[in-house]
Amino acid sequence: MQPGTQRRDLLNLYASSRPKKRYFGAFSVFCLGFTLDFFDFYLVGFLLAVLGPGWHLTYGESSLILLSAGAGAIVGSLFSGSLADAFGRKRVLLISTTICGFSAGAAAFLPEGAWLGFAALRFLVGCGLAGAATTQTVLLVEHTPASYRTRLTGFPIVAASVGSLIASISAATLLHAFGWRGVAALGFAPLLVTVSAALFVPESGQWLISKGRLGEARNVFARLLGMDASDLPALTTATSVTAAPAPNGRIGELLLFPGRTLLVVVTWAALSTAGYGVYLWGPTIVALLLKISPAEAAKHFIAIALAGIAGRLLFSLLPRWMTRRKVCAIFGFGIAVSLGAAGLGAQHSVAGFPVFVVMVAVGALFFDGGWCVVGPYSVEIFPTRLAARAIGVGQAANGVGKILGPLCLAVIAGTGNVITPRATTDAVLPAFLFLAGCGLLIGILFAVLAPADASEQGETGIDTLSDPRGPAINRIAH
Numbered sequence: 001m002q003p004g005t006q007r008r009d010l011l012n013l014y015a016s017s018r019p020k021k022r023y024f025g026a027f028s029v030f031c032l033g034f035t036l037d038f039f040d041f042y043l044v045g046f047l048l049a050v051l052g053p054g055w056h057l058t059y060g061e062s063s064l065i066l067l068s069a070g071a072g073a074i075v076g077s078l079f080s081g082s083l084a085d086a087f088g089r090k091r092v093l094l095i096s097t098t099i100c101g102f103s104a105g106a107a108a109f110l111p112e113g114a115w116l117g118f119a120a121l122r123f124l125v126g127c128g129l130a131g132a133a134t135t136q137t138v139l140l141v142e143h144t145p146a147s148y149r150t151r152l153t154g155f156p157i158v159a160a161s162v163g164s165l166i167a168s169i170s171a172a173t174l175l176h177a178f179g180w181r182g183v184a185a186l187g188f189a190p191l192l193v194t195v196s197a198a199l200f201v202p203e204s205g206q207w208l209i210s211k212g213r214l215g216e217a218r219n220v221f222a223r224l225l226g227m228d229a230s231d232l233p234a235l236t237t238a239t240s241v242t243a244a245p246a247p248n249g250r251i252g253e254l255l256l257f258p259g260r261t262l263l264v265v266v267t268w269a270a271l272s273t274a275g276y277g278v279y280l281w282g283p284t285i286v287a288l289l290l291k292i293s294p295a296e297a298a299k300h301f302i303a304i305a306l307a308g309i310a311g312r313l314l315f316s317l318l319p320r321w322m323t324r325r326k327v328c329a330i331f332g333f334g335i336a337v338s339l340g341a342a343g344l345g346a347q348h349s350v351a352g353f354p355v356f357v358v359m360v361a362v363g364a365l366f367f368d369g370g371w372c373v374v375g376p377y378s379v380e381i382f383p384t385r386l387a388a389r390a391i392g393v394g395q396a397a398n399g400v401g402k403i404l405g406p407l408c409l410a411v412i413a414g415t416g417n418v419i420t421p422r423a424t425t426d427a428v429l430p431a432f433l434f435l436a437g438c439g440l441l442i443g444i445l446f447a448v449l450a451p452a453d454a455s456e457q458g459e460t461g462i463d464t465l466s467d468p469r470g471p472a473i474n475r476i477a478h
């Protein structure tokens with residue numbers, strides 16, 4: 001048997017296989033990772049609803065705390081994507097979750113009024129969270145057999161909304177009992193992911209092959225298939241996954257596909273801006289608009305988080321019946337309509353229900369659900385050797401969104417003003433029209449310009465993605 005045939009036999013065997021117990025062990029760790037990482041990230045919104053008035057913070061100071069995580073995410077994602085392509089996905093995942101957990105939990109020990117220290121810790125949280133999200137997304141796609149990617153790869157990302165739900169419940173039930181320090185100490189939770197990933201998540205077989213470590217790759221596939229390595233077709237050093245060079249970690253290589261890179265950057269930034277603008281300022285807005293306590297505002301966000309979970313489940317299933325491009329267009333236009341309506345109806349109620357809360361809950365279906373499609377899509381429109389860097393750049397754009405989302409309300413309300421109900425009310429409409437515009441941009445891009453991903457093309461192997469040509473795709477394929 002020729003080496004190329006042996007390689008194709010093994011890769012096609014895995015691509016067409018059913019996921020086994022060892023795969024679902026790693027899958028469970030990814031679910032836990034997205035849950036705890038995003039639980040920590042969203043928790044800060046509820047902490048700020050307490051600390052903003054308690055520490056007499058201005059909009060500018062509060063925004064610096066919120067957007068510092070976005071700045072950290074830009075740094076962390078670019079480094080983690082490059083490092084993961086150069087040195088391995090698993091190693092970067094373990095380092096990232098450790099940074100995230102220790103930095104988040106350390107906030108519980110800050111002295112009163114130390115908002116600059118809080119902002120510094122949030123920067124480190126952003127670095128760790130971006131690294132974890134980057135490597136988990138790539139490992140999830142690369143570990144999932146190609147024939148099951150449209151069915152499975154969206155579901156662990158559902159767990160991010162579970163994280164926001166747990167954050168809402170924790171804030172609603174524990175703030176009174178343990179104060180903000182007790183709730184902040186829950187930030188150590190991502191360290192559970194570090195331990196679980198070390199035990200149950202293998203390195204990516206695709207990445208190992210791209211580095212020429214064929215024996216290790218064969219062992220990974222054997223582990224995931226539940227077979228003995230000796231029963232699998234052999235891989236030899238003469239075998240290569242692609243004619244492309246092995247990963248070297250340079251971000252600049254993404255410019256081989258400039259149109260796709262731009263699409264990833266714009267989509268991730270716009271989606272992040274919309275979602276984080278709502279989640280990070282939302283508890284404060286609801287508390288001030290409705291004149292209720294932060295704990296009571298957190299109860300409203302339980303409903304919003306549940307809507308986000310429903311959205312992620314829905315958008316995890318939709319790619320089974322329509323292309324990811326169509327799904328992305330749907331959630332983009334959905335964000336535009338729902339957040340625009342939330343801003344317009346911010347001071348109104350219908351049948352006793354605040355229009356703002358209802359429409360933000362509707363919006364959560366789309367700005368939460370969209371992540372279940374965008375992540376796998378971004379991996380599959382790039383070659384394996386560039387996949388982590390593509391997600392890294394996406395996460396960097398995500399970090400930009402984490403800055404723009406919190407910043408938009410602060411700039412409109414006046415960064416030097418102390419947080420007050422009146423200033424917040426005046427800023428909600430223009431801020432939410434801006435967030436709605438982010439969704440409209442996504443909808444237009446995917447309705448008109450986005451290229452097909454590997455799943456849409458029917459590719460089942462794990463070779464480097466060929467660069468498809470098509471009437472609409474040509475405009476953005478490069």
